[in-house]
Amino acid sequence: MSKIVFFCIPAYGHTNPTIEVVRELVKRGNQVHYYSFYEFRSRIEETGAVCIPCDDFMPPAPADLDKKVGRDLSSLVDMTVDVTLAMEDKVLGELRAWKPDCIVSDSICIWGKLFAKKLNVPFVCSTTTFAFNQQTARLMKQSLSELLHMLSGMPRINARLRQLRRHGYEIRQFYELLQNDNDTETIVYTSKEFQPMSETFSDKFTFTGPSLAVPKPSGHKKSRPLVYISLGTVLNRQEDFYRSCMEALKSEDVDVIMAVGGRTDVSDLGVIPDNFQIAPRVNQLEVLQEADAFLTHCGMNSVSESLYFGVPMVLFPQQPEEGAVARRVQEVGAGIMLGEATAKKIRSAVNHILKSEEYKNNSERMSMSFHNAGGVKKAAEIIETVIVKAQNNMQNNI
Incomplete structure (x- = not known):
């Protein structure tokens, strides 16, 4: 029986893929914190x-969160340093006392990676986005203004890295915080076929496909195509977009399920068309099993779940990382870009997806690659293998 520690950020898209891996590890007799x-x-x-809650160590979300997500590198580094230094006394003390055999940390949850390196504990990176290296980083296609903003923040970033080094964290360059390197055992929750430039990654990268617990279908009674619409759990307060969707599809021969997020007041959207079901949140895995098209913000989790069930997409990314997923x-x-979210363009894009066999066939091809990648059991095997190798190395050095 091994002791395994997980770290993650407060985000559904990063937490959800780890849940079934943790369940599998516990089922195999491991202890997980x-x-x-x-x-x-x-x-x-x-x-x-x-579960060890870390809420008290997180800074409050900025008022302009919608503008910062995926665009403000210096703010990400600020948060990383602040959280790492705020948590280190508590967490390092607990880890030294518990003596874990392995630390698994989300690729964006950089403090988990830093703690593992400082304590010299075997480390596995959990990557719920595409894996990024110097080649694939170009896929982000940041705008000139975003690049200039990043460059203007470099002095602040370098000052924060010096602060980390003073606390014993061996970080030389900022990209070491974010980039997947070829020497770190890395689980990526997609398939080689869907990962861009998968040939540029070392054999330390294991592409396991999505980690899902598939529920029973929702039981939606289908007499016509079902369209699912969601902008995810973060940048989803977009009333004008939801009104455009209602205008676009209210007279079409489709049923629509639309998740609008907890910050959107459904009563503010006006008269709800008869063919629409609108809720703050739905069980996405249930809905996607029966959907014929998905209008999505292109978060990696949502796209992976859609492709897992072979559902083609209308793509409406909200930030650079989502843009990279949409382009893939x-x-x-397996989908078409929406571009401008007018009622006319939404109607045209949805109807095009529904009428084309090509998008459905390509989605099902990706679905097959996901199902064949190994999933939860493969991810658990990688973690256990890392532990066994570390223990064997330790014995050989005695």
């Missing part, structure tokens, strides 16, 4: 793991 947040506590504890969906022929 998960440094997460109260919002995810019940889901984590249902797996049999111990286009490249494999």
Whole structure:
């Protein structure tokens, strides 16, 4: 029986893929401690793991969060340094006392990676986005203004890195915080076929496909195509977009399920068309099993779940990382970009997806690659293998 620690950021798209991996590790007899947040506590504890909430160490979300997500590198580094230094006394003390055999940390949850390196504990990177290296980083296609903003923040970034080094964290360049390197054992929750430039990654990268617990279908009674619309859990307060969707599809021969997020007041959207079901949140895995098209913000989790069930997409990315995912969906022929979110363009894009067999066939091709990648069991095997190798190396050095 091994002791395994997980770290993650407070985000559904980064936490959800780890839940079933944790459940599998516990089922295999391992002990798991998960440094997460109260919002995810019940889901984590249902797996049999111990959840250690870290809410008190997180800075408050900025008022302009919608503008910063995926665009403000200096703010990400600020948050990383602040959280790392705020948590280190508590967490390093607990880790030294518990003596974990392995630390698994989300690729964006950089403090988990820093703690593992400082304590010299075997480390596995959990990557819920595409894996990024110097080649694939170009896929982000940041605008000139975003690049200039990043460059203007470099003095502040370098000052924060010096602060980390003073606390014993060996970080030379900022990209070491973010980039997947070829020497780190890395689990990527997609398939080689969907990962851009998968040939540029070392054999330390294991592409396991999505990590899902597939529920029973929602039981939606289908007499015509079902269209699902969601902008995810972060940048989803977009009333004008939802009104355009209602205008676009209210007279079409389709049923629509639209998730609008907890910050959107459904009553503010006006008269709800008869063929629409609107809610703050739905069970996305249930809906996607029966959907014929998905209008999505192109978060990696949402796209992966859509492709897992072979559902083609209308693509409406909101930030650079989502843009990279959307372009990959286009490249494999499983969706089309929406562009401007007018009622006319939404109607045209949705109808095009529904009438074209090509998008459906390509989505099903990606679905097959996901199902064949190994999934939860493969991810758990990688973590256990890292532990066994470390223990064997230790014995050989005695």
